[in-house]
Amino acid sequence: MLEVKDIRKTFGDLTAVDDVNFTIKPGEIMGLIGQNGAGKTTTFRIILDLLTADTGDVLWKGQYINKKVLNSIGYLPEERGLYPKVSIENQLLYFAQLRGKKAKEIKPLIDEWLDKFEVKGKRTDKIKTLSKGNQQKVQLITTLIHEPELIILDEPFSGLDPVNADLLEDGIKEAQAKGACIIFSSHNMNNVEELCDSLIMLRNGRPVLNGTIRDIRNQFGRTKLFLESDLTEGELRAFPGVKDVSTTKEGVSVVHLTETEDGKAIFDAATRNGYIPTFSQQPPTLEEIFKRMAGEKR
Template sequence: MTLTVHQLTKQFQTFTAVNKLTFEAESGKIFGLIGQNGAGKTTTFRMILGLLTPTSGTIKWNGQSVHALNRNIIGYLPEERGLYPKMPVEDQLMFFGRLRGKDKSTLKDEIAYWLDRFDLTDKRKAATETLSKGNQQKVQLIGSLIHKPSLLILDEPFSGLDPVNAGLLKSAIIDAKNEGATIIFSSHRMDHVEELCDHICLLKHGVSLFSGPLRELKAQFGKINLTLRGPFTAEQLSVLPGVLSVSREQDMFRLLLSGEENAPEIFRQVTKDGFIEKFSLDYLSLEEIFTRKVGDPHE
């Protein structure tokens, strides 16, 4: 199953929130929609969900209009929490599951499974408002997964989660992927995007700057990230051919190169006196690429 967004545009009077956006998200893969605040990510999600009407463009699920399909195939985790504060966790999940057409007996087993998996079993009778922000996020995530959706949309799913709970979420997302779901998520955490996503769309002011496999985006910049460990000073390394900058990270040096073609000559020069402990050439991280193309991802 494939979600196809073609030339999608949304205007609010004189403001264009999304401008001719085109991408495809396939089943069994994770698609990252990334950009700064105000880039158009949430607006795009709301158009896919039918909560906003596009100004122009199409949204199709396996060739059919996504809005003509049974809404129960979709799971959605909004950036803003949509939980009932006074309702106990267990009752809340039962309510969400019943809204998606699941019967009570099936849901009882599913709720027990997810509460155990997310370490919330002892909170099942607690009112949602008494939970920490991280646990509220986990409850909301369970609500988006419990009916086993074919299309899963997660808007900033890691918000409020510590590293342990973020790991639980990553595991659940990967399991949904392996079961064949089409998954789209947004995040300010570029490390999460880089770890999970097969394809990404990079948005700036509602316009796509890149859409495709993450490896293709990295290849545009080449392998210009060089890490060295050896008996050098920053001054010695800064005069090597093609070195744009040198920074120290613990016991290593990080060199940014103008192009990966400079690496062989640098290797020759730094090893001319013998063995060095580390010489590692790699692509820029997604966060570094994002900052170059768009700006600070946290703005």
């Protein structure tokens, strides 16, 4: 279990992170979100003991981070870095050995991992001969091949096309099923919503959201209504509490409400003649919440 307790880090007059707290249990995935400069990478570096927090503690299984603990961590930095003149095989062996693994433990696994991530290249190919996407997949393998118990991924989906993003998602889910604690940052809220059990959002280094995806979405209320009925846009706009109405290409009305309870009158009117194909009240999406929280006055 990873515990981050009350960490604070300053650089001169700049407070990079402040009052950051969270816990990740085995088999859980947490998303760390926020705008550029919000403090995500600083938080990762404190967890990895690359930076020392001014105050607060980071504990892994109840103990402070040390060399033994670091060997059980897989870290993918935002700044990618492979040795272009080194072969795929030697690259993977080198990074695994940095984590305390022996070559004889890793060599039999290489082909399996290359197949799993559909790397187009032989294990003897030099990194510089691979496409950018395949180089990125090799770097992901270096992060995961030693089967770490704690996985930290800084913008892992950056630059991946949808097919390769799905392969990464599968790799993350597989590690989760084996009991790994996983934390990753992303600007793609679909990835966060799809994968994460919980999230923390930083703004200017301070948490502004912290909890499960469901709880965070629900705290904003079910104020987005999807509706297929005979009611026109004009009629919908006339209901109390309606802030905005639009219509999708498929003919579904999207109604933005002030309060969740404002949907009841619309439901009663829409169903006065019986069955309608669609009536669904949803909380705002994670992307909508992100934009709202990022845009609030600071």
